[in-house]
């Protein structure tokens with residue numbers, strides 16, 4: 001250093017240290033809080049594009065429901081969680097990363113309408129930051145999220161939960177292959193097979209591989225638990241904030257429905273929606289590499305409760321989560337959930 005001269009900025013100075021940063025690395029100082037700044041691009045994976053938000057004002061972002069995003073007749077709950085977490089993350093110092101979130105689904109969202117995310121900067125501490133986000137459509141708060149962020153910090157480390165022994169994802173069928181097999185499986189009722197074949201199939205942005213070979217249908221009872229691998233289709237940008245948003249998005253895809261498994265019967269029509277959702281992120285991970293998702297729920301009083309854990313392929317516990325949802329027999333004729341906006 002003493003013999004060569006390089007342009008540099010003094011970025012920190014104390015009685016004992018003077019930290020110099022070469023000019024070509026000054027981008028490291030920019031507080032770009034979340035992936036890809038404010039642009040979206042065809043080359044990004046669908047999951048990343050679904051979570052893209054446009055900045056509108058300080059602390060205000062806008063998200064939309066892309067035409068090729070999963071909808072389920074309303075704004076998908078996971079889309080609210082993922083987009084709201086993205087909005088919160090964009091207002092937090094990039095060295096702080098989400099470690100927990102708690103969300104409530106207040107009203108059915110309208111997927112034909114943009115969603116405004118208003119972020120409230122509840123607190124910025126030295127190690128932690130807290131954000132509250134309201135998702136607004138037509139003047140109504142339809143969803144609300146509280147999230148806490150923490151600067152990386154060393155500490156005690158242990159893990160009691162063990163990853164169960166399951167087949168590798170490469171040995172398992174994709175949802176597309178499973179669907180094809182179900183349509184021609186003679187062990188399944190013809191009415192069910194016809195229904196699967198005629199139902200419009202919209203590919204998800206997330207690849208799912210179920211660990212157990214399951215011959216049950218939505219008309220037959222099965223245990224209230226499920227294990228599957230998931231990963232985002234395509235490569236995600238290298239930002240831990242994005243990978244956590246994608247896991248949050250995915251966590252609501254197949255969760256509450258597992259509560260219905262022991263109650264399934266011929267002709268059952270159910271009315272179920274997520275009510276609340278909590279997640280704790282324990283360790284860093286990539287959501288475009290395989291993650292094992294296991295859950296084991298209960299049901300009582302028209303509410304289903306589900307809890308889950310996510311593991312990396314190496315058996316590291318990365319996320320713990322819970323959700324409560326409304327779980328009713330649908331009144332006849334089934335009224336499709338409509339936005340009340």
Ligand SMILES: CCCCCCCCCCCC(=O)SCCNC(=O)CCNC(=O)[C@H](O)C(C)(C)COP(=O)(O)OP(=O)(O)OC[C@H]1O[C@@H](n2cnc3c(N)ncnc32)[C@H](O)[C@@H]1OP(=O)(O)O
Pocket residue numbers: 072074075076077078105106107108109252253254257271272273274275326328329330331334335
């Ligand atoms: C393997 C591949 C898997 C593939 C499976 C993949 C599935 C993905 C699952 C995605 C899960 C989600 O995204 S769920 C989406 C996220 N969650 C949400 O959007 C929930 C938003 N929150 C809400 O809508 C609200 O807070 C409620 C409904 C939960 C509570 O509101 P409330 O006003 O107190 O509720 P309540 O009076 O009980 O009822 C509300 C309305 O429902 C009607 N209602 C009441 N009971 C019933 C009933 N049994 N059957 C029909 N309709 C009913 C009422 O008449 C009323 O309509 P009316 O008289 O008012 O007209």
